Amino acid sequence: MNDEYFYGRQIVQPKVETTTKHIIEPFVGKKCQRCGQKNTEELPNQHYYCNACLILGRVSSLDNLVSLPEPNQFSGTAKMTWQGELTQQQEKVSNELLVTLAQKGEHLVWAVTGAGKTEMLFPVIHKALCQRLRVAIVSPRVDVIVELAPRIQSAFEETELMILHGNQKKDYQYTQLVLATTHQMLRFYHAFDLLIVDEVDSFPFAGDAMLAYAVNKARKENSALIYLTATPTLAMRKKAGKKLPTSYLPLRFHQHVLPEIKVKLVSNWRKRLPNVIKRQIIQLITSKQRFLIFVPKVSDLKPLHQKLHQLFPNVQSDYVHAADPFRQEKVKKMRDEKLQYLITTTILERGVTFPRIDVLIIGADDKTFSENALVQIAGRVGRSADRPTGLVQAYVQHINLKVRAAQKQIIMMNRRGEKLKCRMNN
Numbered sequence: 001m002n003d004e005y006f007y008g009r010q011i012v013q014p015k016v017e018t019t020t021k022h023i024i025e026p027f028v029g030k031k032c033q034r035c036g037q038k039n040t041e042e043l044p045n046q047h048y049y050c051n052a053c054l055i056l057g058r059v060s061s062l063d064n065l066v067s068l069p070e071p072n073q074f075s076g077t078a079k080m081t082w083q084g085e086l087t088q089q090q091e092k093v094s095n096e097l098l099v100t101l102a103q104k105g106e107h108l109v110w111a112v113t114g115a116g117k118t119e120m121l122f123p124v125i126h127k128a129l130c131q132r133l134r135v136a137i138v139s140p141r142v143d144v145i146v147e148l149a150p151r152i153q154s155a156f157e158e159t160e161l162m163i164l165h166g167n168q169k170k171d172y173q174y175t176q177l178v179l180a181t182t183h184q185m186l187r188f189y190h191a192f193d194l195l196i197v198d199e200v201d202s203f204p205f206a207g208d209a210m211l212a213y214a215v216n217k218a219r220k221e222n223s224a225l226i227y228l229t230a231t232p233t234l235a236m237r238k239k240a241g242k243k244l245p246t247s248y249l250p251l252r253f254h255q256h257v258l259p260e261i262k263v264k265l266v267s268n269w270r271k272r273l274p275n276v277i278k279r280q281i282i283q284l285i286t287s288k289q290r291f292l293i294f295v296p297k298v299s300d301l302k303p304l305h306q307k308l309h310q311l312f313p314n315v316q317s318d319y320v321h322a323a324d325p326f327r328q329e330k331v332k333k334m335r336d337e338k339l340q341y342l343i344t345t346t347i348l349e350r351g352v353t354f355p356r357i358d359v360l361i362i363g364a365d366d367k368t369f370s371e372n373a374l375v376q377i378a379g380r381v382g383r384s385a386d387r388p389t390g391l392v393q394a395y396v397q398h399i400n401l402k403v404r405a406a407q408k409q410i411i412m413m414n415r416r417g418e419k420l421k422c423r424m425n426n
Helices: 088-103 117-130 142-155 182-187 209-218 234-239 275-286 298-311 327-335 371-378 401-425
Strands: 011-014 022-024 040-042 048-050 063-067 106-111 135-139 161-164 177-181 192-198 219-229 246-249 262-265 291-294 317-320 341-344 358-362 392-396
Touching: 088 106, 088 117, 088 219, 088 246, 106 117, 117 135, 117 142, 117 192, 117 219, 135 142, 135 182, 142 161, 142 177, 142 327, 177 182, 182 209, 192 209, 209 219, 275 298, 275 341, 275 358, 275 392, 298 317, 298 341, 317 327, 327 341, 358 371, 371 392, 371 401
Parallel strands: 106 219, 106 246, 135 177, 135 192, 161 177, 192 219, 262 392, 291 341, 291 358, 317 341, 358 392
Antiparallel strands: 011 063, 022 063, 040 048
């Protein structure tokens, strides 16, 4: 392996192998220096390995972590090939991010779903590339990475992009621009001058000490860190605008506010599909309106799909979940408008865009659906400029605090959005 393979990385290598590269002891005490956790399993002869980051390959007390400093040997001639224009509000946020890069600070972008967060990043990414800085855009979920990849690549067509996630088959290559899941940051060490974390509140990143450690370890000591989310965690909300500089954007790119969640009480829908749900689905199908149905559990998917298929045998439909081997193919079929509806778990609550859809949430009162998940699900609707509104209908057996909190959060952001529109029109 040539030197480029080790730039800004931590590569596991047996101690018996000699190297001229920088060596990091894999454990301090019994704390793993790759993932920051104390979770070891014993090996013979008083040796041990880390169980916490075993998914990335074993690192044991018989190994070294081998690295080379990031040299930033880039041309600085990156070209931004994106031809779009930012709205006035997007441009304001984008300029604030340029200041964050210059100051090597941290910044939160709190923008509603569909606000155009990705496009707002293009100027700061371009600036960093032109300054020969190394850039990583990371997200906790593979779906988000798959969705972002073509958009990032088309915005910087002449810049090589390395995409890293668990399903990626391509061998690692050293590039200035990296798009990866947050788990992949465990392999990096002081690599990035600009690190952007998209969907910072989502599972599995939120509240995961190992992934937070991975992101901080992947940054250079003097670097910029940008967080993006439509639904910050409570801890992040408390820091927003105070300890953490924050940009707010309560309007979507087409200048409309979020669709609000409507709620209807139903009986036990697992035993028998209530008539009110059937009527709504019939109305959507007969009007040829495409839609997503969210359910709480994987075990709900097939029974519901079978019931609906019996009612509407000629309608193209499917169901999908996180462990579905055909997950990406099914999502693509929905995106390409080859399915009228797709039944899903929370795996599609964020990071994917389907044009001109409505959403039904069956069992929205289930503990699976958090306040933020419900807000994100509502954000799947109205994302197209030619259909900026739509239906978000939740069905519950009991109205609980999470459902009410999600409704209130959307109403709060919409009030901010309406105030912003008033200021723009005056």
